[in-house]
Amino acid sequence: MLKRLLAMLSPSYRPIDWFIPDTLRTDAATLGRARIFVFSHLFGPTLGQSISVYLWSLDPHRGYAYWVIVGLITSFWALPFALKFTGHLRLLAFITVEDLTFVTLFGSYQYGGVSSPFLPWLLNALLLAFFYLGDRPKLRYAVLAMFSLNVLGFYAVYALTGGFPERVPIEKMSGLGITSVLSATVYMSMMALYYASVVASQSEIEREVQSHRATAIKLREAKEEAESANRQKSEFLAKMSHELRTPLNAVIGYSEMLLEDAEAEGRKEQQVADLRRINSAGKHLLSLVTDVLDLSKIEAGKMELAAQPFDLSIFIDDVVATCRPLVMDNGNEFLVERGPDLGIVIGDQTKLRQAVLNLLSNAAKFTKEGRVTLRVAREGMVGEWVSIAVRDTGIGISRENLPKLFQNFKQAEASTSSRYGGTGLGLALSQKLCRMMGGEITVDSEPGDGSCFTVRVPATIAAAIPRPAPVDGTAPPFLATAAAAP
Numbered sequence: 001m002l003k004r005l006l007a008m009l010s011p012s013y014r015p016i017d018w019f020i021p022d023t024l025r026t027d028a029a030t031l032g033r034a035r036i037f038v039f040s041h042l043f044g045p046t047l048g049q050s051i052s053v054y055l056w057s058l059d060p061h062r063g064y065a066y067w068v069i070v071g072l073i074t075s076f077w078a079l080p081f082a083l084k085f086t087g088h089l090r091l092l093a094f095i096t097v098e099d100l101t102f103v104t105l106f107g108s109y110q111y112g113g114v115s116s117p118f119l120p121w122l123l124n125a126l127l128l129a130f131f132y133l134g135d136r137p138k139l140r141y142a143v144l145a146m147f148s149l150n151v152l153g154f155y156a157v158y159a160l161t162g163g164f165p166e167r168v169p170i171e172k173m174s175g176l177g178i179t180s181v182l183s184a185t186v187y188m189s190m191m192a193l194y195y196a197s198v199v200a201s202q203s204e205i206e207r208e209v210q211s212h213r214a215t216a217i218k219l220r221e222a223k224e225e226a227e228s229a230n231r232q233k234s235e236f237l238a239k240m241s242h243e244l245r246t247p248l249n250a251v252i253g254y255s256e257m258l259l260e261d262a263e264a265e266g267r268k269e270q271q272v273a274d275l276r277r278i279n280s281a282g283k284h285l286l287s288l289v290t291d292v293l294d295l296s297k298i299e300a301g302k303m304e305l306a307a308q309p310f311d312l313s314i315f316i317d318d319v320v321a322t323c324r325p326l327v328m329d330n331g332n333e334f335l336v337e338r339g340p341d342l343g344i345v346i347g348d349q350t351k352l353r354q355a356v357l358n359l360l361s362n363a364a365k366f367t368k369e370g371r372v373t374l375r376v377a378r379e380g381m382v383g384e385w386v387s388i389a390v391r392d393t394g395i396g397i398s399r400e401n402l403p404k405l406f407q408n409f410k411q412a413e414a415s416t417s418s419r420y421g422g423t424g425l426g427l428a429l430s431q432k433l434c435r436m437m438g439g440e441i442t443v444d445s446e447p448g449d450g451s452c453f454t455v456r457v458p459a460t461i462a463a464a465i466p467r468p469a470p471v472d473g474t475a476p477p478f479l480a481t482a483a484a485a486p
Helices: 002-017 028-058 064-086 089-110 120-133 137-161 170-239 241-265 269-300 312-328 349-365 399-404 414-420 426-436
Strands: 308-311 333-338 344-347 371-379 385-392 440-446 450-458
Touching: 002 028, 028 064, 028 089, 028 170, 064 089, 089 120, 089 137, 120 137, 120 170, 241 269, 308 312, 312 333, 312 344, 312 349, 312 371, 349 371, 349 385, 349 426, 349 450, 399 440, 426 440, 426 450
Parallel strands: 333 371
Antiparallel strands: 308 344, 371 385, 385 450, 440 450
């Protein structure tokens, strides 16, 4: 029965909430008290007016006392609108309690005295104070003090006037008494049920909050465990660097020795080809292992920079000599463009070379019978930045796939790995290496029009101050003209 009554009351939230301003929706408890306030002021005066109607039929000489009672009961309907436009719930709650207390005592004095049918509503006034004001002791004490003053005032007027006026004989007010008691009982019962529905909804919300909080705690713990496992994995791989690289280097070294002996002794071409495959596979595997281990070192915080001065022009010559065969194997033209006064750079030459070689290797892999251009320049007011751009005329990358490029083990498209090979680690590792040096890699690409990857790092790592990369990711202007590599 209670559940059915609560279900009947629940839909009343929408019209009731129209009277509640946003300032009273900050928490569930305040919103609940505001709803109770509005509900009581919409429903209560309706029952109260039944007493006014009954009293109309009993009092043939309706004077100021009757109209004061009617006015005070009717004024309750104005308070929800006052709440909507002022938001002062506590002040209006005090006004309500005072209004109900006064109209009860005033009506009792004018109609029946201590035997008045108005007196049952006196208890409702106190209960409303607890409904409206919640668990605030100071406010409750203030309400009790105000209530006591009204009762004392009632007694004082009685003592001064020597009795109660007899507007309607007491024996004629028995029906009014029954009406008043029934109205007060129904009113307080509905208030209790509505209060129960508000408390039930708040309890449901609190259970949901507790459930979400428990889920958030579990997710945080799972995240911490995953991060711990990832750190342990990275630390393990970083420590395994020597153990993994040493046997691979041995395989590569012995295969090169056997290959040299086979070529010198003029063995069968099939044997020489097999040894070349072994050597090539060993180098490829070493490259993959190196990328994985370097990435793990960075994630584990074990990677360190070895900053030393080096000649940027000589550095570029070394990179070009290393990559020229790879670029030209696919029938590509290899162009090198240098800015003036490349000068000396203080940085980690090995890590910068690794990043640039990864970019050139990708450009060579995805470009056939096209052109790969390496551009190098100093930037800034006094050349405090080094810019190395690798532009190709290869397959290009769509805009929606650009964010995937620098993620671990990610490639632009799922078919890229099967068609061109690779693990998706090169760009991610190169980006992390550049960021270690205080720089960044940006990319500008369109499908079918090729790509341009630009490395920007400080010319002096000791003074590395990362700066935001251009939004479009384009390479900087270069002063030197293109010169075809032989």
